[in-house]
Amino acid sequence: MSIENKNDITIDAVITWVDGSDAVWREKINTHLEKKIDWNNKISSKRYNSIDEIDIAIASIIKFAPFIRTIFLVTDNQQPKSFEHLKEAAAKQNINLKLVDHTVIFKDYETCLPTFNSCSIITALYRIPEMAEHFIIFNDDTFLMRATKMEDFFVNGLPVIRGRWDYFYRNSWFRKTYNKYFNKNLKTNVGYKALQQKSARIAGFTKKYVRRDHTPVSVRKSTLENFFTHNPELLLNNIKHKFRHNDQFIISSLSNHLEIKNKTYVLKTDYQLTYFRTYKVIPTIFKLFWFDWNKSKLFVCLQSLELGSKSMQSYVLKWINNKMNS
Numbered sequence: 001m002s003i004e005n006k007n008d009i010t011i012d013a014v015i016t017w018v019d020g021s022d023a024v025w026r027e028k029i030n031t032h033l034e035k036k037i038d039w040n041n042k043i044s045s046k047r048y049n050s051i052d053e054i055d056i057a058i059a060s061i062i063k064f065a066p067f068i069r070t071i072f073l074v075t076d077n078q079q080p081k082s083f084e085h086l087k088e089a090a091a092k093q094n095i096n097l098k099l100v101d102h103t104v105i106f107k108d109y110e111t112c113l114p115t116f117n118s119c120s121i122i123t124a125l126y127r128i129p130e131m132a133e134h135f136i137i138f139n140d141d142t143f144l145m146r147a148t149k150m151e152d153f154f155v156n157g158l159p160v161i162r163g164r165w166d167y168f169y170r171n172s173w174f175r176k177t178y179n180k181y182f183n184k185n186l187k188t189n190v191g192y193k194a195l196q197q198k199s200a201r202i203a204g205f206t207k208k209y210v211r212r213d214h215t216p217v218s219v220r221k222s223t224l225e226n227f228f229t230h231n232p233e234l235l236l237n238n239i240k241h242k243f244r245h246n247d248q249f250i251i252s253s254l255s256n257h258l259e260i261k262n263k264t265y266v267l268k269t270d271y272q273l274t275y276f277r278t279y280k281v282i283p284t285i286f287k288l289f290w291f292d293w294n295k296s297k298l299f300v301c302l303q304s305l306e307l308g309s310k311s312m313q314s315y316v317l318k319w320i321n322n323k324m325n326s
Contacts, residue, residue, distance in 0.1 A: 009154060011068055011069060011135065011150060011153065012134070013065065013068045013070070014100075014125050014131070014135055015073050016075075016122060017054045018048060018075065018116075020048030021050075025078065028114055052081075053305065055086065056143050057141070058090075059089065060143040060144040061138065061144060062090050063144070064145070064298075065144055067149065069095065069132060072098050072099075072128055072130075072131065073097065074102070074105065074121065075099060075100070075101065076101070076102050077101055079099060083097075083099070098130075100128055105127045107127070109236065112240050115239070116242055117241050117244050117245075118244070119195070119238065119241070119249075121239075122137065123239050124235075124239055125251070126219070126251075134153075134159075134220060135218075135219055136153050136216045137216060137219060137251075138216050139301070141303055141304075141305070142214060142299060142301045143301075143320070145291065145299065146323075152298065158264050158265055158266050159219060159266070160218050160266045160267075161212070161256045161259065161260070161265050161266065161267050161268065162212060162215045162271050162272070163268075163271075164210065164211055166209060167207065168201075168206075168207060169193065193211065195248065195249060195250045198248075199251075199253035200253060202249055202257075203258050203261050205257055209253070209257065210253075210256055210257065212252065212253060212256065213273055213275065214275055215271055215273050215301075217252040217255070219255045220259070270296060272296055272297050272298040273297065273298075273301060274287050274288070274290065274297055274299070274301070276301065277304070279305070279308030279309070279313075279316070284308075284312060
């Protein structure tokens with residue numbers, strides 16, 4: 001396929017974020033929950049706890065992705081404490097930093113608000129009015145830790161998809177047997193791989209899908225606009241759930257597979273990611289060392305860093321600070 005060179009495209013970034021320490025927001029979410037969150041219990045509240053990772057996420061884009069035009073931070077009527085400082089730092093690099101409220105992306109779907117569901121919120125990100133055709137979705141715990149260029153995310157205007165082909169696991173005899181006799185939570189369990197596979201099926205894939213990891217996602221706005229123009233019921237069904245639901249799909253995988261179906265993508269099988277879910281001393285130190293050694297790595301995902309020991313948090317944050325100030 002011959003593609004006109006489009007390496008001078010405009011690219012935006014978008015991050016979803018919630019301030020779990022906000023008393024008003026805490027009361028709001030517990031109003032809609034049958035089983036209330038115990039905010040004094042780190043495990044119970046871990047999905048909403050943070051140690052200001054959003055500051056790192058924004059600062060890392062400013063430092064390591066200077067080609068970004070605008071960083072949109074999507075919130076529920078909230079603002080990080082350091083927002084104005086980050087906005088000034090972004091402006092020095094000719095990057096805009098803007099807040100976008102849920103009411104903006106849920107325009108005409110106000111009955112779906114309030115929502116506490118990242119799947120629902122991310123589905124509606126493409127509806128940000130000022131969003132560029134080419135944009136990158138970041139999680140608030142995923143950071144750039146090396147210099148990146150446009151071509152790490154879009155090549156000749158086509159999205160770079162980081163993933164590897166894999167089989168639908170529910171097609172395997174082992175998974176079918178396990179689900180039938182042992183998986184008591186099959187109807188309520190919302191696993192990351194299962195959501196990816198469901199998203200791929202919506203795009204028309206039946207045997208294999210491209211399995212992604214916790215990396216930033218390159219998206220073309222028109223791809224989602226065209227899809228939801230022809231499938232408005234799928235948009236409503238996916239954003240109506242206030243909490244994650246087994247009937248949902250994830251927009252990152254849907255977008256990826258729509259591009260794959262149309263042969264408008266570039267596949268990169270190297271995730272270029274260092275991923276943390278637990279913070280045991282030796283594995284954590286080794287992973288950070290490996291990132292330093294492996295110059296191809298670009299991304300670090302720190303899930304639930306607040307659950308690590310104080311000494312481990314300090315070690316990781318010091319490592320990040322050294323990267324940001326090098």
